[in-house]
Amino acid sequence: MIPAAFEYYRPKDMAGVLSILEEQGDDARVMAGGHSLIPMMKLRMADVPHLIDLQDVEGMSGIDLGAETIRIGAMVTQHDIIEHEPLASVAPILREAALQIADPQVRYMGTVGGNVANGDPGNDMPGLMQCLDAAFTVVGPDGQRDIPARNFYEAAYMTAREDEEVLTTVTIPMPIGGYAYEKQKRKIGDYATAAAAVQIVNDGGTCASASIAMTNLSDTPIYSEAAGAALVGTSVDDAAMSAAVAAMLGDIDPTEDNRGPIAFKKHVAGVILRRAIERAWSRA
Amino acid sequence: MKDEVTSRDDRIANLKGMGCSRKRVEDARFTQGKGNYVDDIKLDGMIFGDFVRSPYAHARIKSIDTAAALEVPGVLAVLTAKDLEPLGLHWMPTLAGDKQMVLADGKVLFQGQEVAFVVAEDRFAAADGIEAVEVEYEELEVLVDPFKSMESDVVLREDTVDEAGKLVDGAHGPRKHHNHIFTWEAGDKDPTFEVIEAAEVVAEETMYYHRTHPCPLETCGCVALMDKVNGKLTLWGTFQAPHAIRTVVSLISGIEEHNIRVISPDIGGGFGNKVGAYPGYVCSVVASIVTGKPVKWIEDRMDNLMTTAFARDYWMKGRISATKDGKITGLHCHVTADHGGFDACADPTKFPAGFMNICTGSYDIPTAFLEVNGVYTNKAPGGVSYRCSFRVTEAVYFIERMIEVLAIELHMDAAELRRINFIKKEQFPYTAALGWEYDSGDYHTAWDKALKTVDYDALRAEQAQRVEDFKAGKTRSLMGIGLSFFTEIVGAGPVKNCDILGLGMFDSCEIRIHPTGSAIARLGTISQGQGHATTFAQILASEIGLPADSITIEEGDTDTAPYGLGTYGSRSTPVAGAATAMAGRKIRAKAQMIAAYLLEVHDDDVEFDVDRFVVKGVPERFKTMKEIAFAAYNQAIPGIEPGLEAVSYYDPPNMTYPFGAYVCVMDIDVDTGVPDIRRFYALDDCGTRINPMVIEGQIHGGLTEALAVALGQEIAYDDMGNVQTGTLMDFFLPTAWEVPNYETDYTVTPSPHHPIGAKGVGESPHVGGVPCFSNAVQDAFRAFGLRHTNMPHDHWRIWKTANELGLHG
Numbered sequence A: 001m002i003p004a005a006f007e008y009y010r011p012k013d014m015a016g017v018l019s020i021l022e023e024q025g026d027d028a029r030v031m032a033g034g035h036s037l038i039p040m041m042k043l044r045m046a047d048v049p050h051l052i053d054l055q056d057v058e059g060m061s062g063i064d065l066g067a068e069t070i071r072i073g074a075m076v077t078q079h080d081i082i083e084h085e086p087l088a089s090v091a092p093i094l095r096e097a098a099l100q101i102a103d104p105q106v107r108y109m110g111t112v113g114g115n116v117a118n119g120d121p122g123n124d125m126p127g128l129m130q131c132l133d134a135a136f137t138v139v140g141p142d143g144q145r146d147i148p149a150r151n152f153y154e155a156a157y158m159t160a161r162e163d164e165e166v167l168t169t170v171t172i173p174m175p176i177g178g179y180a181y182e183k184q185k186r187k188i189g190d191y192a193t194a195a196a197a198v199q200i201v202n203d204g205g206t207c208a209s210a211s212i213a214m215t216n217l218s219d220t221p222i223y224s225e226a227a228g229a230a231l232v233g234t235s236v237d238d239a240a241m242s243a244a245v246a247a248m249l250g251d252i253d254p255t256e257d258n259r260g261p262i263a264f265k266k267h268v269a270g271v272i273l274r275r276a277i278e279r280a281w282s283r284a
Numbered sequence B: 001m002k003d004e005v006t007s008r009d010d011r012i013a014n015l016k017g018m019g020c021s022r023k024r025v026e027d028a029r030f031t032q033g034k035g036n037y038v039d040d041i042k043l044d045g046m047i048f049g050d051f052v053r054s055p056y057a058h059a060r061i062k063s064i065d066t067a068a069a070l071e072v073p074g075v076l077a078v079l080t081a082k083d084l085e086p087l088g089l090h091w092m093p094t095l096a097g098d099k100q101m102v103l104a105d106g107k108v109l110f111q112g113q114e115v116a117f118v119v120a121e122d123r124f125a126a127a128d129g130i131e132a133v134e135v136e137y138e139e140l141e142v143l144v145d146p147f148k149s150m151e152s153d154v155v156l157r158e159d160t161v162d163e164a165g166k167l168v169d170g171a172h173g174p175r176k177h178h179n180h181i182f183t184w185e186a187g188d189k190d191p192t193f194e195v196i197e198a199a200e201v202v203a204e205e206t207m208y209y210h211r212t213h214p215c216p217l218e219t220c221g222c223v224a225l226m227d228k229v230n231g232k233l234t235l236w237g238t239f240q241a242p243h244a245i246r247t248v249v250s251l252i253s254g255i256e257e258h259n260i261r262v263i264s265p266d267i268g269g270g271f272g273n274k275v276g277a278y279p280g281y282v283c284s285v286v287a288s289i290v291t292g293k294p295v296k297w298i299e300d301r302m303d304n305l306m307t308t309a310f311a312r313d314y315w316m317k318g319r320i321s322a323t324k325d326g327k328i329t330g331l332h333c334h335v336t337a338d339h340g341g342f343d344a345c346a347d348p349t350k351f352p353a354g355f356m357n358i359c360t361g362s363y364d365i366p367t368a369f370l371e372v373n374g375v376y377t378n379k380a381p382g383g384v385s386y387r388c389s390f391r392v393t394e395a396v397y398f399i400e401r402m403i404e405v406l407a408i409e410l411h412m413d414a415a416e417l418r419r420i421n422f423i424k425k426e427q428f429p430y431t432a433a434l435g436w437e438y439d440s441g442d443y444h445t446a447w448d449k450a451l452k453t454v455d456y457d458a459l460r461a462e463q464a465q466r467v468e469d470f471k472a473g474k475t476r477s478l479m480g481i482g483l484s485f486f487t488e489i490v491g492a493g494p495v496k497n498c499d500i501l502g503l504g505m506f507d508s509c510e511i512r513i514h515p516t517g518s519a520i521a522r523l524g525t526i527s528q529g530q531g532h533a534t535t536f537a538q539i540l541a542s543e544i545g546l547p548a549d550s551i552t553i554e555e556g557d558t559d560t561a562p563y564g565l566g567t568y569g570s571r572s573t574p575v576a577g578a579a580t581a582m583a584g585r586k587i588r589a590k591a592q593m594i595a596a597y598l599l600e601v602h603d604d605d606v607e608f609d610v611d612r613f614v615v616k617g618v619p620e621r622f623k624t625m626k627e628i629a630f631a632a633y634n635q636a637i638p639g640i641e642p643g644l645e646a647v648s649y650y651d652p653p654n655m656t657y658p659f660g661a662y663v664c665v666m667d668i669d670v671d672t673g674v675p676d677i678r679r680f681y682a683l684d685d686c687g688t689r690i691n692p693m694v695i696e697g698q699i700h701g702g703l704t705e706a707l708a709v710a711l712g713q714e715i716a717y718d719d720m721g722n723v724q725t726g727t728l729m730d731f732f733l734p735t736a737w738e739v740p741n742y743e744t745d746y747t748v749t750p751s752p753h754h755p756i757g758a759k760g761v762g763e764s765p766h767v768g769g770v771p772c773f774s775n776a777v778q779d780a781f782r783a784f785g786l787r788h789t790n791m792p793h794d795h796w797r798i799w800k801t802a803n804e805l806g807l808h809g
Ligand SMILES: Cc1cc2nc3c(=O)[nH]c(=O)nc-3n(C[C@H](O)[C@H](O)[C@H](O)COP(=O)(O)OP(=O)(O)OC[C@H]3O[C@@H](n4cnc5c(N)ncnc54)[C@H](O)[C@@H]3O)c2cc1C
Pocket: A029, A030, A031, A032, A033, A034, A035, A036, A037, A038, A039, A054, A074, A100, A101, A102, A103, A106, A109, A110, A111, A112, A113, A114, A115, A117, A118, A122, A123, A124, A125, A165, A166, A167, A168, A189, A190, A191, A192
């Protein structure tokens, strides 16, 4: 569990980061909290001859609450999310989800940017960001662009971000309605057996909109447009929830692992989603 | 004088002797990061070794090319079996009478097996060197199923067949097949079968006690230093039995035993993982001999989980017979034991399946028969006793499941079935059908106390209501009531039938009283977190009348400690604790003569009173132990040698038999398979209680490891022999979050043959806890027709049980 030798860089600004990335190409990688990357390096599953630590880069650790959007710097930690009262009051789902990630020690180090950039289907924030219809701002040699979370994930560890681009900001439209992040895991510190993020709007007893995303049930997070659509226009009764679950099951594609066989995961995904919808609706 | 105004109770309290919840003296250093573990040892010029390990579970090694590795900066040497062979060290004896490859000799038998040892200036260079060693493997058919292994043509171990193709006898008798290690029987086969076949009621069940691992927080490791000038080898390491390691190292290396010093520094948990000898020790010693430098080897977590000392892996088939009223008449147990590639179990020699023959449990079962077959497969070696005394966990799990299955067969309450079959108080000492003589017990009292405390009848009523509500669609949660009553067998053991590699399993204590009335005592055991420095000082305090705070306890250095067989199998208190009391009594006997001389009376005219000898009938005439100690060194006493020291080697006349009654109440989410432990009650009877707080700590730890094993902790392999659970992400190690509140309770039934009546407790909660957690899960589904389902009860397996019973609609 000892990584291969690597060069360590700690630039002070984004220009410095980009120039190393350009120079070293594939051999360089940025590191945020290091709590996904370092384990991979120790297992020698990730080979990173040039490691660029983002800790000292200015301007990546802010949380800005605007009228219509929330902007979270990539280096904001999961712990920061939990502690930020104004954020928790406008977007409580972020705290509810962050509290279910790993354990306090990991959350002190792990960042939002690292969690969404990593591309591990087990990470909780990608599904969460898809549910919230967030956009990821990346900068690279050709400048800056925004990529919607719902288009970001291509396969396990494959994302729309180019190798020489750095993710700087996550922008979330101000969420409305009820929310829930529901996760089943084997123990503290475990990735999800199944997790569901739900944000739902109640307009006089009728569901006006619903957004649903699932975690660790495919090789990418799954934004299930059909599941959300199944709730819209209903009173979110049993039949509507069954329809949403059925739609979601059509979108996920879990594989068997130590957490259990496919049939179990599908069943639990349904149960978890139903509970998430019920809780979100009760808060809507 | 101060003494005169101090009451007798104050004097007793001042000793902090037996029965006192004295704070652990070890904790000051552990909680401040001042422990000294093997990886804290840093010596001048120290270098590091680590292993190239096999990615395959079964393969022939075609070639090993070390040239590129030797080019890696910092790499000093690469050892392979070829280098060890001239020294006769490419194989080593196991504690079970088998032998094990130190480095792969032509083939590998399990994933992670040691193939080459890379020695380098630091561990980073060693890691790079490992990457650069090129090994060419030819994959062979993998056998991970012991039943298939026993039928396969594939010969796993070439030393099981001779040139003529005939089977070679194993360490415990003839083989039935080339992949068969031993058959071990206890009890009477024919009479047992007759009783079972003629019985009114018979329950049968097959259960798999899955493979798991002790997983101590600190992994295994050592530092070896061969001093070429004085010819002395010093070996620091995570050894649960330092003296046994010294003797084994001497026997296999040929270095004379006085030239070997083995030191166990602080150890961060053992649980059986650190009893055996591992290739890392041998390679470190060889590397130090070759380089003349101190060599350190430390396992990482994956090495530890994948290669050193698994536990359990027993396939157990049982038949239990009874009358219609539930009186048990006979028990038959048949075990297929998966030992992996080498038989490296750490059991007393005469017990290749440990004390599995305690499987009649706490019940008066007139006839019984046990057969255990050990089998080789392509899995890691081990078979150690994970927080238990030699396979007692397997035995207790077996009988506590068979009782539940019999209760189902009889349509009877499982608590009642236990009650009517318990060995009665007046039957002790009780000789069980499989041979053991239980020293003492009062099972009915313990059971009644447990059931009353948890209000068992109310729990059953609540459970019945829950079943109705479930059937009516009002809830998706079921309730399980887990019961277990266990009898442990600890304190191995009487030298007449207990030895390991021929080393008798006595233990020892040596005491030196200092002139000013403080003392040091050294023992043949070694604490790995049990708190020996605290509790052994308490035994002595009560025996010799000096405060526990004035007594240093030292263990683990073979140059200073008396010979002993170490700490595992809850043997420290039953054996070394007894030696401590006996040595203390020798001190007291001499002190009595000194006191009598000082008080100018006859020896018989003084008597011991807490911390002093008093003239009988004249309490104001006394000499304190402190005064006596000073006199022992500084006053010429006719006919008495100066000094105050004693040593005792204690060969126990029998094992001790702690017992306990546990109840677990659990709610199970039928839809997700998630269990929620609502209540856990543990009553333990470990005889005389030395330190109630330490006992409680041991019980919390043992129960937590029981929870782990029952609810998810396993070493799982795929069909190719790949370990599926090699990191703590997948190998379940519970945190405070997963652990319920434990309610502890006790009764006290002293051991009649132990000098202070103590029985040992460190492992009881694990032994009794595993069946209790498992029974709770299984009991939740009893109303829906479940008889038995195998552990570990992780979410998906619980879900699967519910699914197969049709509970998901
Ligand atoms: C024991 C344990 C349990 C865990 N459990 C969970 C869990 O339950 N749920 C969960 O979601 N996560 C879990 N994690 C992962 C944890 O949340 C990580 O911190 C997170 O996945 C990555 O964040 P990081 O800041 O540590 O990123 P790093 O490890 O530093 O980086 C991860 C990857 O993202 C890239 N990267 C990082 N920042 C940027 C950026 N700004 N721009 C471009 N690329 C970037 C890196 O190059 C790397 O490839 C767990 C981790 C551990 C160790």
